[in-house]
Amino acid sequence: MTAVRVVERTDDGRIREAQYGSSAPSKDVSVPKSQHCGPLHQRAMDFGSKVFLPSGYPHSVSPDYLRYQVFNALQAFCSSLAGLLSSRALLEGFGVGNAEASATHALLLTVLQDFFGRITTICAAYALGPSLGAEAKTFRLLADVANDAAIVLDTLSPLILSRVQIPGARVGALCLSGALRAMCGICAGGSKAALSMHFATPVSGTGDIGDLNAKDSSKETVLALFGMLAGSLIVPHLTTPSSTYTVLFTLVGLHLWLNYHGVRGVVLRTLNRQRLSIAWHHFRDSMDTEVPSPAHVSRRERVLDWNFSALGAGFQAGRCTCDVGSSLVAVFPPGKGSDSIPPPALVNADQEDAYILWFDPSSISQNPTQPTFRAHNHALGFKMHIFLRRGYSTQHVIKAWVHAVEVGRMIALQRRTGSRESLSDPLDLVRVGHKRVGERLERFLELMREKGWETGETGLVVGTPRGVIEEVEVVADEQGLGVEGRKER
Incomplete structure (x- = not known):
């Protein structure tokens, strides 16, 4: 007669072995065959775990x-x-x-x-x-x-x-x-x-x-x-x-x-603005070689941090903040002269990343040829906006936020070293930051996934974006300047 040997794992993680069609008795590998013949305290603990802990604990819940x-x-x-x-x-x-x-x-x-x-x-x-x-x-x-x-x-x-x-x-x-x-x-x-x-x-x-x-x-x-x-x-x-x-x-x-x-x-494994900022700073400080684990970020994460738009962990990004999903028309209302017009080089660029990163009008003083930072805001900090384009995805939002964090790092570094000359060209900062992020983002996300981070869904966009750019067209006006044809959904 053919014998069948069965090894099973119970819902509490125990391993049992049984044989059918054979005279050999069944046996329990890890515990006695009957769970009712153990000590009283063990049976009480087993009963309590079944009543108050999720089925399959600890394999059905996170380690924390x-x-x-x-x-x-x-x-x-x-x-x-x-x-x-x-x-x-x-x-x-x-x-x-x-x-x-x-x-x-x-x-x-x-x-x-x-x-x-x-x-x-x-x-x-x-x-x-x-x-x-x-x-x-x-x-x-x-x-x-x-x-x-x-x-x-x-x-x-x-x-x-x-x-x-x-x-x-x-x-x-x-x-x-x-x-x-x-x-x-x-x-x-x-x-x-x-x-x-x-x-x-x-x-x-x-x-x-x-x-x-x-x-x-x-x-x-x-x-x-x-x-x-x-x-x-x-x-x-x-x-x-x-x-x-x-x-x-x-x-x-x-x-x-x-x-x-x-x-x-x-120990949350999903990304929000603070956790992503901490991870990117760690990655850049390690010369692009490693990213922190979720447990490491949890130890550095500030629970009572009300400034959800802050770009940095501690002093690294100064006082820079960034809003995600801002409305371009609301931030730069039309009909207020050239100071309210974003740089055409950014607005009309071929944006494969489906976003535009630029500074708030309170942080910069723009002119038709070259935007500059307002001098009195150097000590007060900078504010940026991420304007999302039609068809944006989670990966685009991650890149946009990391791009803003990298710009904040450059500004903080220039402040610490006392190099104020390069702060006069915000457009160059945005372009250099975009290049640095583009060269490193794929490697960064790969290491993040290896560490157990979930990069498919994030909490970077809070609610529904206030504006999504549907179409942009740069048209020369009578003075050869101007931005028209903006639409938003």
């Missing part, structure tokens, strides 16, 4: 998943305890325990707080929505800052009622806390979606984002339950303002510290 979840669990516990203190203070602010308070008054306060929260939700989604995915780490931390600020305001509301003799001060504090909670919801929701997609994309293999989110919800439910149970034992003993505020600010400080270190340890 467990570290982030540990910090996230600790910060959620602190937030739950602090939330109980704010809930008690909020009930006091609504009049619980006050014989003169009425249910109608408390209802109106709740409606007013909810009104400001909903208005903030709409405004925050409009203003911050396009940036949440690209800057997920920053907005994940910002969400907790807003939530903690709301908790502090709610807890201080009884103190405001008794100490601050300003009409409407308590109502204003409650409305502000509602707005901050709404801001937290928008920032946390958008950034959490981006982080979940990252965690569900392991270095090798595939993950299930639905299962990952479901297991995260289970963990949050259990942590909230433990937080409420612990809070029910602690809060009754906090009967004085000093003890309440001491515990509150201790929990808030610990909550923010845990959040910062948890977010900082996330």
Whole structure:
């Protein structure tokens, strides 16, 4: 009789071997044949991993998943305890325990707080929505800052009622806390979606984002339950303002510290403006021989960096900034003389790269023959714009941003060496930067992919570009100058 030998890997990574059609017994290579005969703590750990960790862990998630979840669990516990203190203070602010308070008054306060929260939700989604995915780490931390600020305001509301003799001060504090909670919801929701997609994309293999989110919800439910149970034992003993505020600010400080270190340890492999700038600076500083790994960039990345348009890492690019997807007609409005006209050499060039890089009118003083930098802006910094052409792709946007970073490097180098003469020709800077990038970009992207970076999709363009150049035609006017025939979609 023919025997069949089967070796399988279970969902928890264990290897089993079995034989069919033979008198030889089946055997388990890595563990006992029965998972139910192991030690009690081992069975408990196996059960806990199946309930709270994604199926196939650790092969179905990114390597930084467990570290982030540990910090996230600790910060959620602190937030739950602090939330109980704010809930008690909020009930006091609504009049619980006050014989003169009425249910109608408390209802109106709740409606007013909810009104400001909903208005903030709409405004925050409009203003911050396009940036949440690209800057997920920053907005994940910002969400907790807003939530903690709301908790502090709610807890201080009884103190405001008794100490601050300003009409409407308590109502204003409650409305502000509602707005901050709404801001937290928008920032946390958008950034959490981006982080979940990252965690569900392991270095090798595939993950299930639905299962990952479901297991995260289970963990949050259990942590909230433990937080409420612990809070029910602690809060009754906090009967004085000093003890309440001491515990509150201790929990808030610990909550923010845990959040910062948890977010900082996330190793994103997608490119945004800051990560691409750090990688390009490292590549150029290494004489075009190596690029940093995602873990190396994560250690250098600034989580609390609000200037998303900055071109450099630290001092290397000075104070240069660049906007991606700007509208050429909006930046250079027609009908304002020759100073508002971009150089025809750039506008009418054969752009295989599907973009135009040029300086903001505030940084340069143009004339019909030769644009120059404004002298008073040398110390203040420079601003550039990337105008996208029809048919642009992700690779074009990467090259455009790297091109801007290289121009910023040249400007910073000229400042450090004191060479001010070459700063007088911005057109030469753009041309030289384009040449340097063109010679190195293919090698740079190849090394980036070898290091594990994802270059197919980026967060360089936030939202929809404000303008896309459909057609450009340079036509001589009566003085032999002018740019007409510009169209944009």
